[in-house]
Amino acid sequence: MTFFGNLHDLHDMQQAASSDVLAKHRPQSVWIGRDSEHLDDPEDPSDDPCQLVHEFSLRQDDRWDLLVNQAFEAEQRAEDRWRNQLHYDEFLRSDYWEAVRRAVLARDGHKCRFCGATQNLQVHHRWYPPRGTEMQHLDALILLCSKCHHEQHR
Numbered sequence: 080m081t082f083f084g085n086l087h088d089l090h091d092m093q094q095a096a097s098s099d100v101l102a103k104h105r106p107q108s109v110w111i112g113r114d115s116e117h118l119d120d121p122e123d124p125s126d127d128p129c130q131l132v133h134e135f136s137l138r139q140d141d142r143w144d145l146l147v148n149q150a151f152e153a154e155q156r157a158e159d160r161w162r163n164q165l166h167y168d169e170f171l172r173s174d175y176w177e178a179v180r181r182a183v184l185a186r187d188g189h190k191c192r193f194c195g196a197t198q199n200l201q202v203h204h205r206w207y208p209p210r211g212t213e214m215q216h217l218d219a220l221i222l223l224c225s226k227c228h229h230e231q232h233r
Contacts, residue, residue, distance in 0.1 A: 163210050187221065192221045194227055201225055205221060
């Protein structure tokens with residue numbers, strides 16, 4: 080067989096496969112069962128091409144979600160290491176702490192939890208969860224005005 084003959088055979092196989100996209104999901108292979116006719120059982124739900132495509136799509140989505148979660152967790156671990164190495168004053172100036180601060184402000188309605196003041200507000204740690212996990216432990220933080228915050232530290 081010549082080189083061009085092989086290319087034509089390959090082209091014919093690709094044409095046959097593209098005309099029967101779901102053949103690879105059937106019990107018989109596209110390449111093995113091409114000569115024999117494959118009869119679908121209308122009562123068998125496993126032969127439903129839409130269901131097969133849907134199941135394939137779900138498996139691909141699960142794999143994608145797993146990869147994205149693994150990448151996100153790796154990024155979180157790197158950020159946590161970075162945050163833990165910062166001096167506390169630098170940490171309080173970080174974008175992460177600003178996001179935590181905004182979350183506490185929104186949760187507490189932009190008012191001091193003790194006196195209700197709306198100016199000079201500061202986030203106070205009632206206890207210190209591990210640095211970088213404050214978003215998971217917002218109950219450890221409360222919003223206080225500077226006067227009440229100073230009183231808490233006495």
